[in-house]
Amino acid sequence: MIKSPLNYTGNKSRLLDQLLPHFPQKINKFVDMCCGGASVGLNTNAKYVMCFDNNKNVIDLLQTLRFFTEKTIVDRVEEFINTFKLSDTFNKGYDIYRKYIQGNNGLKQYNTEGYMKLRTFYNGKSLNTKRDTAVCLFTLLVFCFNNDLRFNSSGKFNMPVGKTDFNESMRKKLKSFKYGITNKDIDFFQNDFNVLKDLDLHRDDFVYIDPPYLITNAVYNESGSKWNEIKETELLSVLSYLDDRGIRFALSNVLKKGDKENTILSSWIRKNKFNIHYINYHYRSSSYNKKDRVTPEEEVLITNYNV
Template sequence: MNFLKSPLNYTGGKHKLLKQITPLFPDKIDTFVDLFAGGCNVAVNVDAKRIIANDINTDIINLYEFFKASDANKLVEQIDAIIDSYGLSNTSKYGYDKYKTNSSKGVGAYNKKAYEKLRNDYNKNKTPLMFYTTLVFAFNNQIRFNSKGEFNTPVNKRDFNKNMRKNLELFIDRLNNLNISFSSKDFKDISVSKDSFVYIDPPYLATLAAYNENGGWGEAKEQELLDYMDALDAKGVKFALSNVFENKGKTNELLLKWSKKYKVNHLTYTYHNCNYQAKNKEADSTKEILITNY
């Protein structure tokens, strides 16, 4: 099966793990609840009658709702209009020669000043259209905010190329063909029915990802989530939790102890390319697990 890739490069995105994760899901799913939707890679690739994608990041959820309400062709035209207005590169239209560079060098140097203006303007007026256009020109298309809530990813060497355009169009088409709704709540505030299947991909306590940089996730939150999943289990609700026991020599003891009640599925994947600041790629390895209660 070919899995659709999200147009958002979210830290810890599960696209490369889908072929291992989805066969471990229940055969028939009535309502699929993605508690920490992030890049939405899992939600848009699940076969379910109804899908609820939740994420506490309102910018992300607003963007998905904007995508779902958009005509793909018109949206691409709007993005191109912003690109032109800021004087950013458009290699899909003009190639690399116009910008006195090539594919290997990229267009980062050409776009740096214009991108920083675009990013500053987005931080002043956070609309979904500006958010996505800023992401297009952000390094590795990564979503990263500072402690003030300002988007602060540096410039990318790529622009709104043909692959990104096609991917965005396919993603919007998929959203329009799914029975999917979005919410932006704390996981504790999500109530689920017994016929739901809950997929949980939280910030990893054992890692230092973008969503964890500003003290947003600690042991107290981790324990709340473990208690929440125990409550789901007591109600007879099936769940699957993506996580890691250990990262860079740091062990998540809370999770390790809690997991003994459930089934632990070990996956073969490491996040070698997610963090552009990582110097020692071997030290950056993480062994993914999927914990299920069925």
């Protein structure tokens, strides 16, 4: 499995072993719609993989990580590390930072000032090119809490500083991602899910959709345009459009959480007699908070075909 260095809330890397067996065996063109960190697109076998997300920052970052060599990315991240005086345990060792470590906060105290300066610099969009801006975002991602990508309603990156730095494990993730991308025919596009109606799709193609979930409070619901009943209904009508044309799709979602139910989704499934596959919620991303982990929820994969 190729791990994405983009730790998106709700990322599917831990659920892949449960999702992929439900996908068709032979796929010509695979569409990863609402791709986030692209963990599904990266790990699905198909002749050609198209990843879409409406978040420009995310798509710019994925395109840039594909465009630059691993060495160029590492060199440029290290330039930001030096300029903003962030820790560099990979090259300098851990000992020189020990006196700044309090409790189990790792490198947080040492990096707070430099990280906040870097975040302000990024949010001020002070860089000249899209690719420099993307590497700057990648550096923030490396140093932020949980390596999570999150933007506020004005599109500003708003994660707080984390405990780690550009250590061996993050460099390995980057290496594995670069390897996965280089050996795949994969592209990244910034688009809304409505683009599905305009794509040249055929019966041997396959669409996977992982939208924000209507009844959970994932953080990306805060940024840009909020996910709501109107969007949910619009997405389902696009999927019905695909179904009418014989295009296979699989939709990830949450049908029930505690006493909340996504009735728009459940009545659409019933009406169209689509298949529901239950996914074990215990394997969810560790970035979900405690409350989410103990509230039972029905995570499902909806398909319009039989495997």
